[in-house]
Amino acid sequence: MSKLTIDNHQVEVDDGATILDAAEKLGIEIPTMCFLRGYKASTSCMLCVVKINGSDKLLPACGTIAQDGMTVESESDQIRQARKAALELLLSDHAGDCIGPCQVACSAHMNIPLMIRQIAAGKLRDAIVTVKKDIALPAVLGRICPKPCEQVCRRATFDKAVSICLLKRYVADVDLQSDNPYLPACKQSQNKRVAIIGAGPTGLAAAYYLQIDGYSCKIFDDHENPGGMLRYGVLQEKLPIDILDAEINLIEKLGMIFKGQTQIGAALSMKDLQKDFDAVLVAIGQPKPGDAESMGLKTTSNGIEINRKTYETNLPGVFAAGAAVRKSKLAVRAVADGKEAAAAIGQFLSGQPVTGSPYVFNNRIGKLVDGEIERFMADAGKSERLTPSPEGSGFTDDQANDEAARCMHCDCRKPISCKLRQYARQYGAKPNRYKGPRRLFVQHLQHPGLIYESGKCISCGLCIQIASQAGESLGLTFVGRGFDVRVTVPFDHSIAEGLKLAANQCVEACPTGALSFRKKT
């Protein structure tokens, strides 16, 4: 038995136990990636480093044997710095995007790749759920969006971008034309009321998400009908009114109340709203001179002054979003603002700290190296980009299917379970801190159950150990040395031949998206 202290807590462990074992016994969590209970500690990723007996050296807790009288520190600035540096180094050699470039570029950050895979799988109901999670007016945007997503679509490097916007329109149109268009389940009423000034895309989107969260919304607008610029500023042939009405109608079905022909001013002042409602959202579009000031709101050259993360104005409980606060006039930006402001208002109303939308960690491959785009194409449909005719019409079912198959699945297959991403976020690692040569993006697709992307491997060797213990005849091995070390199947055999017995175990153990299950959606 050895007695040691970790972070000033005493613990006794059996001989041969590691510091990680001892910490676990104390309930102290030490981050690990390359370690898996039941296998030999490879002491490779160096995330679990701790400080022992005050030495400058940091040692990996997973492989360091606990010794009698040891004093271990598991958290300090030095340790956090080292873990952060380890993560930043691993990220600098990680050929993988956590999130597809399209989703990053989309102002609403809609999970475009997932939507596309759902279309390809024929799961259109799932697809509309995916879309509406971030875009409240997809049929509308499917017609007028300037498509920042398609500008960055990686497929364009090979031939032409995937027709994302029309795919979204297809999903929304099919939904609207169905017998029971998708209506999300709303949470139980929170008995809180929100006044929204302006029934444009921002106000409508905010109402949609606030209603879902159980807040009652009333939208005030000086026009007779809701829609704002969507109704009064866009050509009919681009956006037919019935499409707009249909999507607004769905929001009203969630409980939103529209009050038209109402100016905020003498008759109904901001003060009144603040009194009668629990929160106010100003979504008035580009403010006319004096508008904001008359409501008691401070302005900047961009519009109403807000906290950029939380959409809070200078008045307590009053939020502002959309074209009222920024120069951008993109409808998709307006819709995104509505969603984000709704989230902040939800935090405010439920008494949580108002922090706005959570930080999402994303690693980017950045510029591709010669030959990499072909690797991306390995599993993608080879057909050309489809343009429906006549111009302005949407996709047919078959067209949508073919177009959806063109997506290259740039996004990670393990975006949630990837430990590298989890810890990178936790430790505030900067993914672009180091630039230089890196692994290439590669997909090994021969295995029926899994996909191996060696560019995302952190060389922890867990899969090698697992395959060997499982009695694989070929299994996996490290080849090469140093920066060029890679995990492969011996003698260039395929991953299918290498992993005949241990595939599932390997995928589950893999701390990144290097090994992932082959899924249909």
Next chain:
Amino acid sequence: MVELDLTFVTQTVERIGNGPENTLAILQAIQEHFGYLPTEALERVCSLTEITPASIAGVSTFYSQFRHRPAGRHMIKICIGTACHVKGGQQIYDTFQRNLGIPDSEDTDPQELFTIEKVACLGCCMLAPAIQIDDITYGHLTLDKVPIVLRDFLEQQKAQAQQADDGAYIKSNGILGEIRICLDSSCVAVGSTKVYDALKKAVKETGAGAVVKSVGCSGMSFLAPLVEVVIADGPSFRYAQVTPDNARAIVLRHFNPKQITRKIRNTISTMLDKILTDKAWEPVTRYSIDVRDQRVADFLDKQKHIATEHCGVIDPVDLDEYVRNDGFKALKKSVNELSPEQIIAEIGLAGLRGRGGAGFPTHLKWSAVLNRKSAKKYVVCNGDEGDPGAFMDRMLMESYPYRIIEGAAIAAYSVGADQGYFYIRAEYPLAIKRMSEAINNCLKRGFLGDNIMGSGFSLQLEISAGAGAFVCGEETALMASIEGRRGMPRLRPPYPAVSGLWDQPTLINNVETFAAVPWIMRNGADAFAQLGTSNSKGTKVFALAGKIARGGLIEVPMGISIKEVIEDIGGGIDGGLRFKAVQVGGPSGGCVPAKLSHISVDYETLKDVGAMMGSGGLVVLDESDCMVDIARYFLEFTQNQSCGKCTFCRIGTRRMLDILERLCAGEGKKTDIDELEHLAQMIRNTSICGLGGTAPNPVLSTIKYFRDEYEAHLDRRCPAGRCRALITYSVTDDCIGCTLCAQHCPADAIEMKPYEKHEIDPDKCIRCGSCKSVCPAEAIKIE
């Protein structure tokens, strides 16, 4: 594709054995046979042995010796060790590539005659820049010598095919004396073999009463090929830089044959020689130097030979001669009269510390192994001298194999080991050959094997050849390699003394450490402890190379100053430029600037100034060496040699190299120096082995002492005029219009203008230095 005949593979496995520990040996045999490792052969090995496909694929790609695609008929290994690097090794590589017409992405010429390959260090640092074609080493290369070397090699190939072996030493009545010549790798590289052959031929033809003998290296590499004539009971004479042409004259001068007929024949043939050569006869005395020649005296005076005892005197593999010179006395005394504890106490009193780098007290290591209770223990000699710029262990193994064996045997007895390995790097074929021969001779004579000298102590020793991986100098990686695995270090503890080779207690010491042991046991701990400083006792062998007038192997008492080594022993800077710094300890060490040359050479002092004893490479740098480039060079090395296990070493050293490459290319960012220091600290603090832990040292020490040069690179300037991207070549008014530069420019950057001043097109210029090396008027300027 032609199907390979794999019967060789089957035979090899039968010969070597089918356990995993034989992996490297089997791979080496297959590569020697096929020239590379065909996949079919590896698969056959797996089917015949316990070696798994995963293991063989992993091992065969870990070590740089192994090739997976066919190579040309001859391998050209171009050394890019430190000394070769500072003398233009990279340019030599580029020139070979151009001369052989090898495309950038390839390594073999279209005719498949030559394959070129960069190697970490050939260990012939004072011949820098050096290369090896198959087994022949060429030194002191210049760019214009490259085609000559290729021609010479091919001619020699032809000649060898014709030449029959002319037998061993001349047996003759009335031996009057010995003619000694060193045949170690670096001397061979400057032509010692040819001189040796010529001497033997001359002795045979003249019937002279002399024995031509190959001896251990004197260390005076700057004079090689060095021939020493020793007349029995008479004076000795040394001839420096001898050529085969001189052989006959040397023999005739000192060993005048008795038979008149022969004498006449000799005179005639010498006459004929005179007539046949168009040059006038040059008297050999011109090369003769006396031992009291000031240069040599200085080189030797400050030295103290312990590990290199009898240097330049005894035949490396002549066991009788070793025994005559007190050989195996220490072992005999140890195993017959002393207990392990008494020996360890003696080593402790001597204050011997590990000569491999870290300087851990040797007796503590020995006690740790002795104190483990185990039926099986091993002793391992670390001969994986991988530091570029170091060649001490190579010379010791090539010149004094018996001494190392004796030291290892005393150690084995002291710790209770009955089996041992000499792990020797693949780049040292002659060391492997001589050590094997020496082990065999010892077995025959009972210095090794069962019941050594009747003591009841038994020891089996064998050679385990490395395959090109610097990291295998790290003890846990070295053991993995002996076991036939990838040479990956592991976390310690457990230390090898507790769990080493095949999990048994194992003693690992460096070559030089073992070499010092017999002397200590014969002369006593006090004699050893009297030398050196209070914490660093005895002597240390150094490989002195770089921009130094007299490079070579030296053994000096610890505590000598850097200045004494460089000025008194090394004769100062070669070439008239100013001394700038000395790189101590290779990739684990650092640069000691000229202003600190008064410091004492011992473990602690070197560490305090940011360098490290390392294994003892001293590469002298002058003002034409760029310190950022030196740091970049070492990082490139460690980065390439990292085993790749730990994040910080695998990726961190690469990112440091990225930054250094940016700086050398003039693309540095303001934050780069801070980022280098940040990464260096991280790597140093988190590494679990010596390679990673010391990898940042060359960067940190150069930033510490030469920060201004780093800052200059941020301003796109290379003060030393070294970094290709930051310099331009131009022609000065001294140009005499000889057109040589234009003829030699490989990039067509100079137009031929006879009798006019030439010009260099900066866009075409590849900054190879060809023009500068051929210009007779020193009219090429670099700025």
